[in-house]
Amino acid sequence: MVAASEIAIVALAAGGVFFAFVAAVGLLRLPDLYTRAHAASKSDTLGAVLSLAAVALVFGTGTTTVKTVFLLAFMFVTNPTAAHAIARAAHDQGIEPWTLADRETEVGPTGGAEEADRAASEPATDGGSPDAASEWTNTTSAVGPETTGESEPGEDSKPADGRIGGTKE
Amino acid sequence: MTAADPVVSPLIAEVLLAAAGAFVLFGIVVFYRVYHGPTVQDRVIGVNVVGSNTVVVIALLAAAFGQPALLDVALVYALLNFLMSIALSKFTVERGEVF
Numbered sequence: 001m002v003a004a005s006e007i008a009i010v011a012l013a014a015g016g017v018f019f020a021f022v023a024a025v026g027l028l029r030l031p032d033l034y035t036r037a038h039a040a041s042k043s044d045t046l047g048a049v050l051s052l053a054a055v056a057l058v059f060g061t062g063t064t065t066v067k068t069v070f071l072l073a074f075m076f077v078t079n080p081t082a083a084h085a086i087a088r089a090a091h092d093q094g095i096e097p098w099t100l101a102d103r104e105t106e107v108g109p110t111g112g113a114e115e116a117d118r119a120a121s122e123p124a125t126d127g128g129s130p131d132a133a134s135e136w137t138n139t140t141s142a143v144g145p146e147t148t149g150e151s152e153p154g155e156d157s158k159p160a161d162g163r164i165g166g167t168k169e
Numbered sequence: 170m171t172a173a174d175p176v177v178s179p180l181i182a183e184v185l186l187a188a189a190g191a192f193v194l195f196g197i198v199v200f201y202r203v204y205h206g207p208t209v210q211d212r213v214i215g216v217n218v219v220g221s222n223t224v225v226v227i228a229l230l231a232a233a234f235g236q237p238a239l240l241d242v243a244l245v246y247a248l249l250n251f252l253m254s255i256a257l258s259k260f261t262v263e264r265g266e267v268f
Binding site (some may be wrong): 010014015020021023024028040045047054059068070071074075078082083085086089092122 | 175177180181184185188191192195198199200202206208210211213214215217218221222224225228229231233237238241243244247248250251254255257258259261262
């Protein structure tokens with residue numbers, strides 16, 4: 001019969017493969033270095049940790065399991081640290097994060113996204129320490145036009161003008 | 170390396186080998202980012218992901234084949250992978266780009 005530990009091993013290995021797949025897709029498809037660092041550090045580390053947990057369950061109790069748990073803890077700590085060091089090196093070199101204005105030049109201006117990306121790009125061009133802030137405003141404003149555009153079709157321009165107070169370009 | 174797996178049943182060994190094959194496939198796919206990344210840091214992140222996937226593949230092989238000695242190899246490679254990412258990012262800041 002199938003033991004409970006065998007079910008757990010298969011489930012953990014499947015979860016590890018899934019999160020590694022998400023990390024690979026994210027590395028290929030995301031538009032910017034900083035967003036790719038999110039995929040590579042978080043999802044890839046979780047996939048590796050789940051797979052190493054499956055390996056630890058395989059070996060049962062003993063010194064081999066202690067070695068596997070040590071390897072798991074090491075990867076859990078160092079993989080995000082390496083991604084953070086890479087992202088900080090990129091920021092020191094002056095690489096700017098991707099904003100919705102870049103998507104506008106790539107895709108073409110859309111109705112609801114123009115006001116939102118002006119609102120998102122303006123805090124990003126301040127300089128100083130806007131990298132984390134611009135990423136967060138990018139994610140929220142990427143969700144914004146899709147949710148508010150359908151509910152308020154005629155009022156997209158009015159609150160945007162009041163918020164910005166002038167054109168960006 | 171013999172195929173004797175005294176620790177798991179053959180079915181679990183097949184599952185672990187399939188997972189290792191999937192990780193190898195993801196590592197190969199990420200090479201597109203290493204080739205195509207517009208900045209050096211993109212390439213460094215790609216190589217870091219390839220290294221982490223390799224560590225997981227070695228550990229899964231250690232479990233599938235029942236040979237705990239492979240775990241030492243995985244540990245050493247995890248250390249080297251981390252060190253290389255840190256060293257490359259420091260190098261690109263101090264000395265400019267490395268192609």
